[in-house]
Amino acid sequence: xxxxxxxxxxxxxxxxxxxxxKQVKFTGPHPIHSKGGGYCYIEAPHxxxxxxxxxxxxxxxxxxxxxxxxxxxxPHGYDGPRHAYNGHHPITVHEDTEFCYLNGPHxxxxxxxxxxxxxxxxxxxxxxxxxxxxxAEAKVEYAPVNAYYAEYTxxxxxxxxxxxxxxxxxxxGVPVVGVGVHAHGPVVHGGVAAGVGVHAGxxxxxxxxxxxxxVPGVIVEEHxxxxxxxxxxKHGKFKRWRH
Amino acid sequence: xxxxxxxxxxxxxxxxxxxxxxDKSVSQMLQxxxxxxxxxxxxxxxxxxxGARCESGSVNGVETMLCEFKDASAAKEAEPKGLxxxxxxTGASLSKGRMxxxxxxxxxxxxxxxxxxxxxxxxxx
Numbered sequence: 001x002x003x004x005x006x007x008x009x010x011x012x013x014x015x016x017x018x019x020x021x022k023q024v025k026f027t028g029p030h031p032i033h034s035k036g037g038g039y040c041y042i043e044a045p046h047x048x049x050x051x052x053x054x055x056x057x058x059x060x061x062x063x064x065x066x067x068x069x070x071x072x073x074x075p076h077g078y079d080g081p082r083h084a085y086n087g088h089h090p091i092t093v094h095e096d097t098e099f100c101y102l103n104g105p106h107x108x109x110x111x112x113x114x115x116x117x118x119x120x121x122x123x124x125x126x127x128x129x130x131x132x133x134x135x136a137e138a139k140v141e142y143a144p145v146n147a148y149y150a151e152y153t154x155x156x157x158x159x160x161x162x163x164x165x166x167x168x169x170x171x172x173g174v175p176v177v178g179v180g181v182h183a184h185g186p187v188v189h190g191g192v193a194a195g196v197g198v199h200a201g202x203x204x205x206x207x208x209x210x211x212x213x214x215v216p217g218v219i220v221e222e223h224x225x226x227x228x229x230x231x232x233x234k235h236g237k238f239k240r241w242r243h
Numbered sequence: 244x245x246x247x248x249x250x251x252x253x254x255x256x257x258x259x260x261x262x263x264x265x266d267k268s269v270s271q272m273l274q275x276x277x278x279x280x281x282x283x284x285x286x287x288x289x290x291x292x293x294g295a296r297c298e299s300g301s302v303n304g305v306e307t308m309l310c311e312f313k314d315a316s317a318a319k320e321a322e323p324k325g326l327x328x329x330x331x332x333t334g335a336s337l338s339k340g341r342m343x344x345x346x347x348x349x350x351x352x353x354x355x356x357x358x359x360x361x362x363x364x365x366x367x368x
Contacts, residue, residue: 046359
């Protein structure tokens with residue numbers, strides 16, 4: 001009994017008021033940006049005494065007064081359910097629409113909202129809608145997320161089924177590549193090796209507006225040799241944004 | 244027959260409260276955490292300046308406090324004060340109905356937050 005009383009006193013002392021706390025608020029799970037790294041699984045709003053810095057900031061969006069992680073959780077040691085995506089796409093963050101600028105195949109711990117235009121092929125989500133002006137406006141700020149993930153070597157999802165023709169990726173020269181195959185698009189900058197047999201990050205600055213570009217990709221398993229196909233995406237002609 | 248009326252009324256009120264999702268008491272929360280596979284300690288009365296009746300203990304080594312306010316808005320308004328109590332460590336301050344939950348991992352007992360995730364998820368259900 002005496003031990004319980006002592007423990008209770010310690011607990012109360014522990015919750016004594018602490019002023020000037022250096023707290024950083026997060027509003028979902030996220031990588032741990034402190035010594036040791038790892039992944040924090042707390043979904044509810046919570047605080048840490050560290051925050052995202054440098055390149056990692058591009059993997060977060062401000063939501064409900066805190067940081068909401070929208071990057072790929074896998075290279076940070078995340079061991080929960082994961083969902084494969086290919087290319088850029090909208091994300092619903094606490095009822096707001098944000099955009100993921102991760103090039104090529106990558107994972108998220110969440111699935112898309114049913115009301116957003118996605119198609120699933122071979123277990124991979126493709127965005128098949130139209131990007132609104134807000135996507136292009138925020139790209140300068142958030143596209144550097146690819147430089148952040150270039151620092152990690154991990155197994156990204158491998159795309160082995162032909163993407164839907166209507167897929168939009170947000171980049172030219174889409175990095176949809178199977179084992180041991182390189183895509184050769186009109187590369188201007190980028191080119192990031194990202195894990196076993198997958199090469200991602202081939203990106204081109206797209207002149208705006210109304211520039212038509214082709215989107216090459218590669219089918220790997222359905223044929224016994226790589227076969228290029230062409231899709232079309234017209235930039236600068238966005239339809240009304242739906243979500 | 245007439246003497247049973249107050250009992251029937253009490254039963255109806257109880258059923259109505261259950262149907263409306265009545266806030267869990269501290270003891271009910273402890274049971275819920277146990278059912279979720281967590282290991283809460285015994286909770287004791289905590290003396291805080293939150294203006295509510297509070298009890299604190301630990302859940303899987305994470306300092307945990309539950310406070311019961313007079314109404315939901317008072318509990319919501321107390322969330323920032325709860326974060327002040329967390330201080331410079333990993334923690335959370337969340338309200339649900341009249342209850343406020345404050346957790347603080349001062350001993351780094353939960354480095355990846357999986358226990359805090361379970362504690363908060365169970366509290367919010």
